[in-house]
Amino acid sequence: MKKLTLLIALLLMFTGFHVYSSVKTTIDRDSNFVVFNKSKNIEEVKIRKSKKSGAVLYITVGVPQKTASNNNVTAIGISGKSESEELRNKKGPIFDHIEVLNGGYDDIKVDKLNSSQNVYTIEKVNFPLRLKVKSGNEQVEFELKEVGKWNVEINYKK
Numbered sequence: 001m002k003k004l005t006l007l008i009a010l011l012l013m014f015t016g017f018h019v020y021s022s023v024k025t026t027i028d029r030d031s032n033f034v035v036f037n038k039s040k041n042i043e044e045v046k047i048r049k050s051k052k053s054g055a056v057l058y059i060t061v062g063v064p065q066k067t068a069s070n071n072n073v074t075a076i077g078i079s080g081k082s083e084s085e086e087l088r089n090k091k092g093p094i095f096d097h098i099e100v101l102n103g104g105y106d107d108i109k110v111d112k113l114n115s116s117q118n119v120y121t122i123e124k125v126n127f128p129l130r131l132k133v134k135s136g137n138e139q140v141e142f143e144l145k146e147v148g149k150w151n152v153e154i155n156y157k158k
Contacts, residue, residue, distance in 0.1 A: 032144070033047045033049075033142060033144050033150075034143045035047070035142045036143070038139070039137065039140070042140060042154060042155070042156055042157070043155050043158075045142065045152065045154055046151075046152070046153040048150070049144075049150050049151075050150075053147075053149070055123070055125040055126075056123050056125065056149045056150070057105070057121075057129070057144065057150045057152065058120070058121055058149075058150065058151050058152070059119065059120040059122065059133070060117055060118070060120075060152070061118055061135060061156075062113070062117030062118060062155075062156060063092070063116040063117065063156045063157075064153075065114050065115070091112050091115070091118055092113065092115070092116045092118040093135040093136065095133050095134060096134050097133070097134045098131060099131065099132040099133075100131060101130040101131065101132060101143075102128055102129065103126040103127055103128055103130060104126040104129070105122045105124055105129070106123060107123040107124055108120060108121070108123075109121050125144075125147075127145065127147045128144060128145045128146070129143065129144045130144075140154055
């Protein structure tokens with residue numbers, strides 16, 4: 001009887017561990033995409049598909065900036081942003097490594113969106129596309145399951 005109880009306890013522990021580990025590895029799931037994991041300094045990963053057709057992926061990475069109205073007015077009524085040269089030249093995180101786990105793409109380019117974010121444009125994507133992207137110690141792994149124009153926002157903690 002003790003052996004049967006021990007066997008049942010071990011079976012329940014193993015089954016419970018398996019369920020916990022599978023929940024832990026999948027962060028966000030939709031019928032069209034899956035976010036498998038993200039590192040601790042990434043606050044959120046937002047994925048949206050537009051209604052337009054195509055095979056393009058836009059990945060925005062960095063700390064989102066709040067847009068605020070500027071009330072700097074000069075004597076002649078001209079307003080403008082007062083931003084330091086250092087801030088204007090600053091760029092957001094750059095991917096050190098993009099690992100294609102499934103699918104592929106033909107072309108990629110990176111542009112500065114603002115001082116804390118960059119945007120990657122990936123064209124001629126072969127779906128389903130599964131990527132693991134790394135920037136320093138931060139990483140995200142996700143999969144896009146169907147053809148379309150996709151927007152992925154990888155927002156770092158502030």
